[in-house]
Amino acid sequence: MQLSKTVIASIKEDPALSVPSAAQLELPEKVLQFGTGVLLRGLPDYFIDKANKQQIFNGRVVVVKSTDTGGADAFETQNGLYTICVRGLEDGKQVNEYIVNSAISRVLSAKSQWQQILEVAQSPQLEVVISNTTELGIVMSDDKITDQPPASFPGKLLAVLYERFKAFNGSRESGLVIIPTELIIDNGRQLKDIILKLAAQNQLEQAFISWLNEANHFCSSLVDRIVPGKLAGEDLEQTQQQLGYTDELMIMSEVFRLWAIEAADPRVAEVLSFAKTDAGVVIAPDIEKFRELKLRLLNGTHTLSCALAYLCGFETVKEAMADKTFDTFVTQLSKAELARAVAGARISYEEACKFADAVIERFKNPFLDHKWLSISFAYTSKMLMRNVPLIKKYYESGEGSAAAAIALGFAAYLLFMKSEQEGTVYMGSANGKQYVINDDKAAVLAQKWKAAANPEALVTAVLADTGLWNEDLNQIPGFAGAVTQQLQFLTQSGANAALQNIIKE
Known part of the structure; x- marks a missing residue:
């Protein structure tokens, strides 16, 4: 009936x-x-x-x-x-x-x-x-x-x-x-x-x-x-x-x-x-704090986890969160790092952590097949809008040395964006498979990878590009060095080893 x-x-x-x-x-x-x-x-x-x-x-x-x-x-x-x-x-x-x-x-x-x-x-x-x-x-x-x-x-x-x-x-x-x-x-x-x-x-x-x-x-x-x-x-x-x-x-x-x-x-x-x-x-009377929590702790965690998850071989969010090590990484990223940057006069650290806990539970939803490649759409603009303000706040507060998960997430984004042009599209490669990069800045990142002699040069060139970030991110104290260190580890030892290394720290 x-x-x-x-x-x-x-x-x-x-x-x-x-x-x-x-x-x-x-x-x-x-x-x-x-x-x-x-x-x-x-x-x-x-x-x-x-x-x-x-x-x-x-x-x-x-x-x-x-x-x-x-x-x-x-x-x-x-x-x-x-x-x-x-x-x-x-x-x-x-x-x-x-x-x-x-x-x-x-x-x-x-x-x-x-x-x-x-x-x-x-x-x-x-x-x-x-x-x-x-x-x-x-x-x-x-x-x-x-x-x-x-x-x-x-x-x-x-x-x-x-x-x-x-x-x-x-x-x-x-x-x-x-x-x-x-x-x-x-x-x-x-x-x-x-x-x-x-x-x-x-x-x-x-x-x-x-x-x-x-x-x-x-x-x-x-x-x-x-x-x-x-x-x-x-x-x-x-x-x-x-x-x-x-x-x-x-x-x-x-x-x-x-x-x-x-x-x-x-x-x-x-x-x-x-x-x-x-x-x-x-x-x-004011819902701005709810917008900030969603943008930074839901969307921002997605963005800083996306490339690392895919490079580790995970296709979907629930698959990644079923892995204990990746689950620990997301918890460290969202609660120990991003939540601290979100906290301020309007949002307490406890409120931020409570929202982060809900985000982690949502990521683990066994009924949703949310693909990391879908999340990577317009990757660079998402990184700019969702995460750059938090990165600046965290590092400028003097706590940058403790933001290992943020640095690894950004480094993984850079490696994910390494590509070759094939016809009208840019193709990345990970774990023996190619993937399409759906990002209007794909050509810019591909060119910087070709021009860079080493990871340090690549990081410096990307962070300096005001066309990407509206400012020179090399000016954030300690950020370029932290990203360079993580990118070197990623390129030398692979995403899974870099993930394990962060958890040990």
């Missing part, structure tokens, strides 16, 4: 499976969501469904799709229901949980059902707008709000807000909490700026502009959860057999979840009552 409202009562009981009550399927529509992607379904909609099951938020989601294709039929057939398979590690224990999510009430196509979407804007129950339209979704355009529909997401949102303003005569109580989750810094502020510009461009009245500013809350937010999406063939078959139903919309997510929402007004917390049911939702 296929998952739908009519079969809920027939689903066999399973302690690992959570299903909605009949009452949850009739809750009012309180959220308008732009996007049907797996991140939204695996994070915001996960929190909303969890709160509904505890009778806290008591509201469902109307989803807006940009087109008439791509799964709306499955949502209709299944009455918006879908299964989230939550898999991973939490507090050292394996989690394998299944949730029938009933947060979505219906999916509307902006292309063919625009008037119905505008009717949702007129609903007294509507309180929240959520979006994930990719980073390219929050852009300025020439949209007219009279278009059916406007082409861009900000254009659609402006039309929705204007419709609501007219329906409620600009009452302050009719304002909405608007939370973009697109992966850009200050996404709420940027979205609001574009909405205001579009309003002026459309020559909308001053009363509406005032209502936008005074009655609505545009909240920047940060999302962090790996949601790979659909289950693969045999896994899907086995899971559906275990649960006793088929589900075209079934997705998998890791256990870890974070939705940090920036807001100081108590009205926002009041509206977003689902935050009460899960510590993964954080509402705070």
